[in-house]
Structures are given as structure tokens and as C-alpha cells.
Amino acid sequence: MIIERDVPIPMEDGVVLRADVFRSDSGGPHPVIMTLGPYGKGVPYRDGFKPQWKWLISAHPNVLPGSSREYMNWETVDPEIWVPWGYVCIRVDSRGSGRSPGFLDIFSKREARDFYEAIEWAGTQPWSNGKVGLNGISYYAITQWNVASLQPPHLAAMVPWEGAADFYRDTARHGGILSNGFIDTWYPRQVASVQHGNRKAIMDPWMKEISSGPEADFLSESELKKNRTDPVQDIVDRPLDSDWYRSRSVDWSKVVVPFLSAANLAGYGLHPRGNYEAFTQAASTQKWLECHPGRHEEWFYLDQGMALQKRFLDHFLKGDDNGWEKESPVLLHLRRPFSEEVELRKESAWPLPRTHFTKIYLDASEPSALGMNWGQPNEPSSISYVAMEESLTFYSPPLEQDTEITGPLAAKLFAASATNDMDLFVTFQAFSPDNREVEFQGTIDPHTPLAQGWLRASHRKLDATKSLPYRPFHSHDELWPLEAGSVYELDVEIWPTSILLPKGYRLALQISGKDFERPLPPDHPNEAWVSRGSGPWLHTHPADRPKETFCGKVTLFTGGDHPSYLLLPILEG
Structure with missing residues (x-):
């Protein structure tokens, strides 16, 4: 694998985002799998998310066979698996986070535009075959919906794995009631902690530098606060739906790219509503809905989830004739009480025809x-x-x-x-x-x-x-x-x-x-x-x-x- 760290991706307004690129040393070109988000491309899964990592490898000690798991980030694909499968893997620190400078504004219109430009950059590199796919969990799924509304020409397919889509109804205000419990804890723990310029951020063991940028960019606590939004207060100040929420939400009429929407059957409070709404509301004529149990980071890395992602992306990014175009639109894992066993059943529509x-x-x-x-x-x-x-x-x-x-x-x-x-x-x-x-x-x-x-x-x-x-x-x-x-x-x-x-x-x-x-x-x-x-x-x-x-x-x-x-x-x- 060729690994390039802190690769510059220039934006139209002069800001330069930083990315890590993983690609094959055996030539190319290859299709791209990309993520963009604020969790820090230089934060290892095993260090930045120790409890979740410990749970995953304890519950599934044989997860990701063939990988050393040394290059993994939270909620993104493992390059040691996907590069040998014939893909270029790119992780981008979103504006204001990790190694990318700028004002940190989660789920914003500016973030979606940055993602558009990053996709177009990746689609025109010499090691790219011109087809960019998106694949990731949670934040890395939400940003897929938002950038898909902008229709970047090189975006060929995407897998939003457990991704909310309506910032008001799915995330911020359930039925109009402010949902603060998650954001109160998540934002300082997973986002502000790796804000660009935060000298307290975790070390990037691969670059042997702070994961939130070079020392010259370090900011004081007051400067950091001025350089980011306050998402809870923003929501408190906006009890009604508005253009502010719409700018952080998908426009289903403009989502035309092929996608596989993966919903968790027990994800109440954040993601699954977006995955179901995508399947029923998006303009795309090539869309599939998968419904699974378990924790949100679990099935993404298990054999059945990996095989599903690979088959879908191989078809749309490589042109493989693997029968995906004949796959049933709905893939449902049916649950029974007091059992971890699930039954895969294929259906033609949602809600189910019967x-x-x-x-x-x-x-x-x-x-x-x-x-x-x-x-x-x-x-x-x-x-x-x-x-x-x-x-x-x-x-x-x-x-x-x-x-x-x-x-x-x-x-x-x-x-x-x-x-x-x-x-x-x-x-x-x-x-x-x-x-x-x-x-x-x-x-x-x-x-x-x-x-x-x-x-x-x-x-x-x-x-x-x-x-x-x-x-x-x-x-x-x-x-x-x-x-x-x-x-x-x-x-x-x-x-x-x-x-x-x-x-x-x-x-x-x-x-x-x-x-x-x-x-x-x-x-x-x-x-x-x-x-x-x-x-x-x-x-x-x-x-x-x-x-x-x-x-x-x-x-x-x-x-x-x-x-x-x-x-x-x-x-x-």
C-alpha cells in the first residue's frame, strides 16, 4: 500500500483541506472510496475510541480477517481490506477539524460544498478511474446525503450506513422537542476535542504529530471557541424548522446517485428515519434499503456487511457484472424475541407489500x-x-x-x-x-x-x-x-x-x-x-x-x- 499523509485538497475560497490517501502500489487507476468528517483522520480507532474498540474486538475477535487493523479510523472503511480489493481509500478532515484549518460548522452548507470539491478533486487524480464512491457510518453517512443533493459529477455510488438526513426531525428536535442529550456529550468528546488548533488533541501515531494540526496553528481556548459553532445553543435558539435546518438537511428531489441505504432496526433517536426516508423519498431510480440489527459500528465491519458493501460498489464503481442490478430493493433481517439470530428476507418495496x-x-x-x-x-x-x-x-x-x-x-x-x-x-x-x-x-x-x-x-x-x-x-x-x-x-x-x-x-x-x-x-x-x-x-x-x-x-x-x-x-x- 502507498500511504500519503496530509495531502492538500484546495477549496475554491482558498482554504486547503488535508487528506490521507491509501492506494495500491501495483498501479491503477482505481475507483475511490471517500469520507469527510470532523473526527480526525489521524485519530486511530483503537486510541481515540478505546471502549468501542475493546467491545468490537471482544465481541468479534476475528473481525476483518486478513487485516492488522492498524490503519483504522472510527466509522470508516479499513484500507487494508479495501485497497487489496482494488480501491483507493481517502479520509478528509472537514474544515476546522483535525489537520484542516477553518471555521468548524458541523453539517453546514459549506461542509457539503467542501465535500463536493473533494470528490471532484479525487475523481480527476491520475490514480483514479473517475468514479468516486462514498461509504461510512453515522456522520460519514449524513454528509453523503448532503453532498449528494449537490450532484458532484464524479460521484458514482454511495453507501450511507445509518445516516440521519433531516437535521430538524431526525437529529435536533424530535417532534419539535429539543434532543440535547446526545449532542451535549458527543460534540465536546468527539468533535471539539479534535478541532483544528486544539493542542490537547490526541497524537497522530502515523505522522507523529498532534492530530489537530501543526504547532503553528495551535489556538487558545477562547480562540477555539470563537472558531466553532455552539450546536446546542443554535438549536435552542431555533425551535421551528427554518432555512438554517434545511441547509443542514438533504433535498430528496436532488438525490439521483445510486445508493444502498443501511438502516439499524433499533436506532431510535438519530439515524434510521433518514435511511427509510431516503428509500421512499429520494429521486434516484437505483436505490436499495438494507435493515439490520446490532450496534451501529458492528454490522458495517462484519462479513455480511462487508460483502454487501463490496458487491454494491464493485457493480457501480468497477462495472462488475455481479447480478446486483437484479437484487431485491429491500433486504430485511427479521428479528425474533430473545434471540441474536436473524433471518434475511428479500422484499420488493417499503412499506412491505403485504x-x-x-x-x-x-x-x-x-x-x-x-x-x-x-x-x-x-x-x-x-x-x-x-x-x-x-x-x-x-x-x-x-x-x-x-x-x-x-x-x-x-x-x-x-x-x-x-x-x-x-x-x-x-x-x-x-x-x-x-x-x-x-x-x-x-x-x-x-x-x-x-x-x-x-x-x-x-x-x-x-x-x-x-x-x-x-x-x-x-x-x-x-x-x-x-x-x-x-x-x-x-x-x-x-x-x-x-x-x-x-x-x-x-x-x-x-x-x-x-x-x-x-x-x-x-x-x-x-x-x-x-x-x-x-x-x-x-x-x-x-x-x-x-x-x-x-x-x-x-x-x-x-x-x-x-x-x-x-x-x-x-x-x-
Whole structure:
């Protein structure tokens, strides 16, 4: 392998980004796999992300066979695997991060434009065959959506592996509620820590220099702060959707490149909504959706994930006649309770063609035994709870047959608040006959429930042009305050799931005014986050959720003129 460090990539405004290039010593040209992001190309996976690295090699000691794993970065491809497969691998430090100078502004329009120029640079180098592919996880997937909207001519295919796409709805404000828990910790730990000019950044063992730039570029703490945005405050200051959020989000009408969108089945709070929306909304005529379980960095490096990426990219970047063009549009790994085994099933569309969207109605007529029934209750009933202190859980009768629930969900709830607003946190669960909860390893949280959704009642306005019965789409462009005590019809988007439940299991829906969290599990949190069911995706910012507004009494109405229900994607047969 030929390894070139700190290769300059000039931008149109004079800023020079820095990249590491890994290519074959046996000639070329070859197609390119590129990533651009703020985590530091000079930060080794094993050093910068020690807990995650330890977990990966402990859980999968034989991961990436044939590689020494010495050249790996977090959430990017391993060049020791991909270069022998006939690719040039390029990692670019985004503007203001790592070895690239400039103002650090995550997910910005400027960052997307920089990525466009980097792709065009890579596509015209002598070692390139002119086809550039993108492949990476999380941040390195989100930037793929954003740059794809700009349609760089040399971009030939991409694999956004677990990538959010709508900065407002997927990342910053779930149902209008500020999602600060993750950003509060992630930004200083993984982004600001390797900001360009940060003298405290980790050493780059390959260049034997600080990973955040040469000593001449080091900045004081105050200078560093002035040279980057404050993402949490930016979101606090912008409660409604706006051009600022749109500039950090994909425009699906302009995404025409072939792509393989890889969604995690238990990634509530960040990525999977973007992967599903990509498949259903993007203009591309060559698009595939893959749905997998496990942690977000796990399946990307396992044999089945690697084989999938290689086959897709070999077809579009090398022109290999490997049958990919005949591959089913949807590749679903079906889950079963209390099992790590999954079954790959190929489907033709999403939602799946055999889906029968079925209403199961909430019934509060027995306050001590809240129920869900397939038939609509005739008699009206209601029940109240204190929003930030209590929760309600409605249970179905035991399932009469094995039941597959796969696809997007939604809840229609009729509720009143004692204040002028309320937040709804909705969690879909299932329980075995012996009352064990069905949960799975999520992208981060090892005890993730089956599905989650959120809505701030003052954001209840729907966009009629984009809403579907099973996927309400809120415009978030104006506030509709509540009149205390008045009943409102609220449609809650619940992110997609997939589960095959045996006969005798019960469904459950928890409704609350706070994040879903269980007591701390006996095996304690995972290695990086306190994991109680919602992972780090918590909504706790005091400026966004003042108690005088969001800790009031909420009353939920069921039956009669207020038929609250959960809409389930049940597969026929």
C-alpha cells in the first residue's frame, strides 16, 4: 500500500483541506472510496475510541480477517481490506477539524460544498478511474446525503450506513422537542476535542504529530471557541424548522446517485428515519434499503456487511457484472424475541407489500388495567398523569397467532393539558407470556425497546402534502399553543420497527411526558453511555422544557368521540 499523509485538497475560497490517501502500489487507476468528517483522520480507532474498540474486538475477535487493523479510523472503511480489493481509500478532515484549518460548522452548507470539491478533486487524480464512491457510518453517512443533493459529477455510488438526513426531525428536535442529550456529550468528546488548533488533541501515531494540526496553528481556548459553532445553543435558539435546518438537511428531489441505504432496526433517536426516508423519498431510480440489527459500528465491519458493501460498489464503481442490478430493493433481517439470530428476507418495496395497517385502540375504562383492543370502545373514558413524573402503559390481550410487525407506526391520541403545551413520549413494547420485555441491542443502548416516537402538542400542525396515514409529517413552521383543559387530536410519528412475535405475547404502548427509561439495569450501562432504554438521546434541556409548562397534568381520552389508537404495520399471512 502507498500511504500519503496530509495531502492538500484546495477549496475554491482558498482554504486547503488535508487528506490521507491509501492506494495500491501495483498501479491503477482505481475507483475511490471517500469520507469527510470532523473526527480526525489521524485519530486511530483503537486510541481515540478505546471502549468501542475493546467491545468490537471482544465481541468479534476475528473481525476483518486478513487485516492488522492498524490503519483504522472510527466509522470508516479499513484500507487494508479495501485497497487489496482494488480501491483507493481517502479520509478528509472537514474544515476546522483535525489537520484542516477553518471555521468548524458541523453539517453546514459549506461542509457539503467542501465535500463536493473533494470528490471532484479525487475523481480527476491520475490514480483514479473517475468514479468516486462514498461509504461510512453515522456522520460519514449524513454528509453523503448532503453532498449528494449537490450532484458532484464524479460521484458514482454511495453507501450511507445509518445516516440521519433531516437535521430538524431526525437529529435536533424530535417532534419539535429539543434532543440535547446526545449532542451535549458527543460534540465536546468527539468533535471539539479534535478541532483544528486544539493542542490537547490526541497524537497522530502515523505522522507523529498532534492530530489537530501543526504547532503553528495551535489556538487558545477562547480562540477555539470563537472558531466553532455552539450546536446546542443554535438549536435552542431555533425551535421551528427554518432555512438554517434545511441547509443542514438533504433535498430528496436532488438525490439521483445510486445508493444502498443501511438502516439499524433499533436506532431510535438519530439515524434510521433518514435511511427509510431516503428509500421512499429520494429521486434516484437505483436505490436499495438494507435493515439490520446490532450496534451501529458492528454490522458495517462484519462479513455480511462487508460483502454487501463490496458487491454494491464493485457493480457501480468497477462495472462488475455481479447480478446486483437484479437484487431485491429491500433486504430485511427479521428479528425474533430473545434471540441474536436473524433471518434475511428479500422484499420488493417499503412499506412491505403485504402490510395491513391495523388500528389497535386504547381503553382507559379500567384505570387499574389499561388496555388495547382491536375493536373500538364505544364508551368514552379518560385517565390523567403528571407529565414529567408518571407514565401510562396500555396492554393488549395475548396475540392469538404468530404476528409479524414490520414497518412504520403511528399513534393518534386525544389529550388535554392543564397548561398551554405538552410533550408526548410514545414507546412501543412487547412482553412474553412470563412478562419479560422484548428488547434488543440498539445502536448504542443494549436495552432498546421496539419503537419510539415523540411530539410536542404545539407542533401538531401537519403538512398535508407529505403526511401519510402511517407516517404523519409535521410542518414545524408555527406554534399552535393549547387552551388549558381543551381536548386536541394529536398524530405521533413512531419510527419503523421489525419483529416477529409468537402467539401469546402481548403488545404495549407507554405514553409519558418524559424520556422512556427503565431502572438502571443490573448489568450496568454499556461502556460509553448510561443505557436505560433511550440511550443518550434524551430531551432534558431546561430552556426547552420548563417545568411550569411541561410538568402539568395531562389527560388522555379513549373511546367514544375520542378513539385514541396505535396504527400497526401487520404483515398478512
